[in-house]
Amino acid sequence: MQKRHLASATLLAAFIATGAPAFAQANSEDTTKTVIATVADQPIYKSELDATVEQFKGRFGKMPEQQIDALALSSLIDMKLVSMAAKAEGLDETSDFKTRMAEAREQALYNEFYDEHIASQVTDDMVKERYDQDIKKMPQQKEIHARQILVDDEDQAKKIIKQLDDGADFARLAKEYSTGPSAKDGGDLGYFTKGQMVPAFEKAAFDLKPGKYTEQPVKTEFGYHIIEVEDVRDKAPASFEQVAPQIRQMLLREEYVKQLKTLKDDGTISIKDKTLQTAYDTVNEEQQ
Known part of the structure; x- marks a missing residue:
């Protein structure tokens, strides 16, 4: 039990260090507010506790609700005590406070x-x-669904295109030869719009019709690409x-x-400094 109390005190101290909770705006004349505690003659309303609990939530993990309520109430009581002490010292009359x-x-x-x-x-x-x-x-945007095979050597790229011409499966060749991260997915790049790919790749891809692939390797800073377009469609707007x-x-x-x-x-606005006015x-x- 003692360990729990110490843990609670530590958590409460950490919470207060990040900013004490603000008082809920409870109207002392409102008889529908339930008084749950008093400090001297000052009431603490349930609405204040509820508002403070909301601030505590999420900071202490899976702490039981009753313990969070106790921490919140302790914080409210501390705030009441300190504010009353400050008022007794006349701190509410200082120019800084005002x-x-x-x-x-x-x-x-x-x-x-x-x-x-x-x-x-x-x-x-x-x-x-x-x-x-x-x-x-x-404006209506087009997006395409494409695959690629990326290799470092132009001659190798041409040999792969020859295999495609002979009827080889694009996805299988991508898994076998492509050096890009999409290789494991058969070169699948998903759907993309203009502006998402490097210019040379983009131009070649958007010039293709669905079911077609580039007849010559496309050179970019990443290597030599063979591109196949699977689908072209209007891009759906954001929901x-x-x-x-x-x-x-x-x-x-x-x-x-x-x-x-x-x-x-x-x-009615008047700024004295002309430079600041400008x-x-x-x-x-x-x-x-």
């Missing part, structure tokens, strides 16, 4: 405005609509599920810029 509180208040207001006027404006329907619009604007998070971030950014432009257009204007133009 500055930090003012900064925290500004940050909290910023977050409230963001949630109210930006995040709430971007709906799931807007994300889907933008996805549909972008898909229609995207909505794949790109929805990025689209949402893009819409949030657009809404953020729009809201800031409205706030800045009131003309740099500020440049940055804002780029953001637009």
